[in-house]
Amino acid sequence: MKRKIKYLIWGCSTAIIALTAIQTYFIYNTYILKEKDAETLVRAELTRMESEINIDSIRNDWFTQAEMLVRTKGAEAAAAFLSRGSPAISRQVSAYIRKNKILEKYKTTYEVIIHKVSLQGDGSVLNLNNKRWFANGVVNGGHQLILHDLISNSDADGALVRNFNSRSTFTIHGGSSSILREMLGLLIFSVVLLTVVILLFYFSIRSLITQKKIADLQTDFINNITHEFNTPLATMGIALSTVRSQLLLMEDNGISSNGLNVLDRQYHRLKKLIDQVVTHTGVTGQLVLNKVEIPLLDFLEKLLDDFQSAHSGIELIRKLKEVPKEILADPFYLTTAITNLLGNGVKYGGTQLIVDVMKQEDRCRVMITDNGIGIAQADISNIFHKFYRVEKGDIHTTKGLGLGLFYTRSIAGAHGGELSVQSIPGTGSTFTLIIPLA
Incomplete structure (x- = not known):
């Protein structure tokens, strides 16, 4: 740089x-x-x-x-x-x-x-x-x-x-x-034009240097935060392994086992997310996917169950009657994309989420609608940019780094799909994630 x-x-x-x-x-x-x-x-x-x-x-x-x-x-x-x-x-x-x-x-x-x-x-x-x-x-x-x-x-x-x-x-x-x-007019015009060009070059270079400093600060911040997160995560992993080994010696009543499975899935997902944040804040290249055949209905049910467990006060409406049987995708990245969209709905005031998944020709459409505060038209074109966060109304109180939607669109693009949004301020938003089936 x-x-x-x-x-x-x-x-x-x-x-x-x-x-x-x-x-x-x-x-x-x-x-x-x-x-x-x-x-x-x-x-x-x-x-x-x-x-x-x-x-x-x-x-x-x-x-x-x-x-x-x-x-x-x-x-x-x-x-x-x-x-x-x-x-x-x-x-x-x-x-x-x-x-x-x-x-x-x-x-x-x-x-x-x-x-x-x-x-x-x-x-x-x-x-x-x-x-x-x-x-x-x-x-x-x-x-x-x-x-x-x-x-x-x-x-x-x-x-x-x-x-x-x-x-x-x-x-x-x-x-x-x-x-x-x-020639006085010509001389003045030439001097003014040259001065404007010099100022434009100066401000462009200064802006570029400032952006580089900000990017360096952001990268250092993310690296420090993820480094600090890795220590308690490692401890959590050891604790999960210990609890699982103890359960093997005890009579399993099903509830403990299910809860432990949820914790284990979320632990591994959180570990991968932290690794991806480190990679994705410093690298702008295409994601490397590990695509497999995913039984989509079972996949979505587990994902939504885990999300409902973490957000018990949210009404989660599932419309999964027309779900494709299978989809060729990376399960980790697909989980991350859908979870990000669900989390955004809750984060920005949604108390009711509608998940509508259906097949459209050779593609799978995932629509997530919330009844939150919505997004202004002036911000819609920017919300998919890295580190962009809306700073209006009550939105500034919401925690985050401005990476979620950028990361989700990158995941959609890596799969050959797309991510779009429709929103009315004060009513809510609908995010549509489209992924090719094969």
């Missing part, structure tokens, strides 16, 4: 780790997909922005100014003009991004860099590299994404601005926080 619990703990831990890994994998993939969706949305909005503010027209006008500066003031003046960038375009871009919900949501930074431009003037060539043209902010970190490149290699006669090469880039600074806010 301890090894099974260890395996269960190991299996549960592995399952939790696997579930966590799978959840993390799916959440990460969801994040990546949303990040790509955000990038696509921002890219589309920036392209629309360039179209709406007519970047191409502004850029052409700006080149025209640079050309004029080269012609009038020289390449150095044009280089200074280009190095300053275009504050006017930057202001337009910043205003557009602030008003755009998507670009503002993801805190987008848009930037255009002049990677290279050649200025022809005064018989010399002046090259500018990596100069900021316009932007809505300073890109200082983050994952820079390329929107598009603009390359213009103009060698036409008279052109003073040549080999123009620029790149438009953007960066999403608020993407992670925005995406995480969108």
Whole structure:
């Protein structure tokens, strides 16, 4: 049992780790997909922005100014003009991004860099590299994404601005926080689900360990009780042997002999019952039967006589007219099963017991009806479980371990039969034991 619990703990831990890994994998993939969706949305909005503010027209006008500066003031003046960038375009871009919900949501930074431009003037060539043209902010970190490149290699006669090469880039600074806010519901659900699974595993394992402790306590209790019972039983057996040997020396009047036979049968039955309790509380396997042909009427008469002797205040009604002639069964176990059912009737308030035995095709049906307190419907499905005892009304005052009906159903099952019950609270119960004849 301890090894099974260890395996269960190991299996549960592995399952939790696997579930966590799978959840993390799916959440990460969801994040990546949303990040790509955000990038696509921002890219589309920036392209629309360039179209709406007519970047191409502004850029052409700006080149025209640079050309004029080269012609009038020289390449150095044009280089200074280009190095300053275009504050006017930057202001337009910043205003557009602030008003755009998507670009503002993801805190987008848009930037255009002049990677290279050649200025022809005064018989010399002046090259500018990596100069900021316009932007809505300073890109200082983050994952820079390329929107598009603009390359213009103009060698036409008279052109003073040549080999123009620029790149438009953007960066999403608020993407992670925005995406995480969108995924907050999924993250909370995943954490709650994982927590519930862990708690279920925890309570299941704790319940299993608790049940094992209870089962161990029950087994120890039964073993101790049966050990204590064996001592007086052994003494009783010696006393019975002594009395029987003395009766052989005396004149037998029949009454003493009959009483001694009843005591002897009950002694051996009690001895077997104690042995069976030890076996049956620790073993859940099938009973091993020693089936013999039993003359059923004689068998039942002796059994009921013994029960009546022990319960003289009980009215025992016998309906044995249709009893099968013989039955193939284990006499000890069959005695135990019927006696358990009779005892239950008395134990739970019955003052009248009706024993109805008859043949049904190839089976023997034993019906035992009592006028006791009955059984609630909610308890009927549980009364055949090991150690189950009803704890309602006056039933809690009844002594017992909750093994009788479990043991009786096991006996019926071992014979290939069945045990069922019908009961109305306050009226009584009827237990039906069905055993195959052969």
